[in-house]
Amino acid sequence: MRHLLEVDDLTTDELWRVLHLAADPAPPRVLEGKGMALVFEKPSTRTRNSMEMAVFQLGGHPVYIQAAEVGLDARESVEDVTRTLASYHACVGARTFAHATVERMAAEDLVPGVNMLSDAAHPLQALADVLTLLQEFSGPDAAEWPTTASEGLAGRSMAYVGDGNNVFRSLALAAGMLGAEVRFAGPNGYRLPDADRDRLAAAGVSITETDLAAEAVAGVDAVYTDVWTSMGQEEESARRLVDFEAFRVDEALMAAAGPQAVFLHCLPAHRGEEVTDGVVDGPASRVWPQAANRMHAARGLLAWLLGEGFPEGGEAP
Ligand code: CP
Ligand code: NVA
Numbered sequence: 001m002r003h004l005l006e007v008d009d010l011t012t013d014e015l016w017r018v019l020h021l022a023a024d025p026a027p028p029r030v031l032e033g034k035g036m037a038l039v040f041e042k043p044s045t046r047t048r049n050s051m052e053m054a055v056f057q058l059g060g061h062p063v064y065i066q067a068a069e070v071g072l073d074a075r076e077s078v079e080d081v082t083r084t085l086a087s088y089h090a091c092v093g094a095r096t097f098a099h100a101t102v103e104r105m106a107a108e109d110l111v112p113g114v115n116m117l118s119d120a121a122h123p124l125q126a127l128a129d130v131l132t133l134l135q136e137f138s139g140p141d142a143a144e145w146p147t148t149a150s151e152g153l154a155g156r157s158m159a160y161v162g163d164g165n166n167v168f169r170s171l172a173l174a175a176g177m178l179g180a181e182v183r184f185a186g187p188n189g190y191r192l193p194d195a196d197r198d199r200l201a202a203a204g205v206s207i208t209e210t211d212l213a214a215e216a217v218a219g220v221d222a223v224y225t226d227v228w229t230s231m232g233q234e235e236e237s238a239r240r241l242v243d244f245e246a247f248r249v250d251e252a253l254m255a256a257a258g259p260q261a262v263f264l265h266c267l268p269a270h271r272g273e274e275v276t277d278g279v280v281d282g283p284a285s286r287v288w289p290q291a292a293n294r295m296h297a298a299r300g301l302l303a304w305l306l307g308e309g310f311p312e313g314g315e316a317p
Helices: 012-022 046-057 078-086 099-107 123-138 166-177 194-202 213-217 234-243 251-257 287-308
Strands: 035-040 061-066 091-095 113-115 157-161 181-185 207-210 222-225 262-265
Touching: 012 123, 012 166, 012 287, 035 046, 035 078, 046 061, 046 123, 046 287, 078 091, 078 099, 091 099, 091 287, 099 113, 113 123, 113 287, 123 166, 123 222, 123 262, 123 287, 157 166, 157 213, 166 181, 166 194, 181 213, 207 213, 213 251, 222 251, 262 287
Parallel strands: 035 061, 035 091, 091 113, 157 181, 157 222, 181 207, 222 262
Antiparallel strands: none
């Protein structure tokens, strides 16, 4: 039984296969007549809608569940909720605060589990991000991409400017596994801890870090940012506004990157904080194809998880 809690739950070759399935508008309908439970502890626009549509496109039926309704560890334990959902659904996805919650769900090992964002990771976003970069640099059709996974983004560079958070952690893994150079610029105190750098290294990924945004972005192919205050960190917002002031992606920073650089953001954007209107709405921005790719990436991931990735290449229950 395979689960996707973080990008490195896939090997590099499996990641490459998932991306090919994502670029296929009609992969095998592995959810025909089956359900997927989508449990949300936090709000969502892209993740809920892209997952619901991906499940539908694979022949399945998505059921949206607010965590407060099932009462994770309040009405009943996370494990008992998971066991119950797994008796109706071929797959269970969850968006949680604690990463341990998605780990506990997956530990039941009854049906494949998908992390739809936790405080630690956002692998579905990273799949869409690298899909967007591949299409930008090599073409919309997978037949135009490099032939091997490790060459996928080789020779390309990306600078992530801002908070070393769930989005950056997953993105660094995905982009790095495909051979991209990954740079990070953010204030002290908001960088990935050593344990994460060890995990990246285990996946063959190294990142370079600087506290100068202009230095990080110089000459890169893509500039990426995310909100300074993630969901659940609202009480830290005032402090973060001060700490991240030098890490806004504005027109001057994009100019420092160079005319070749595209701009990515997982969205939602806090316009005027981590990014200006002029960049989100400007010519370098690829945020809308990136958002659209959430559905294609989700469909590719589910097609793999419940198809080829299922034990012995079998079919989900
Ligand atoms: N990027 C992303 O996960 O968006 P939502 O929070 O709207 O799902
Ligand atoms: N880092 C953000 C991403 C939202 C999609 C958060 O966790 O709120």
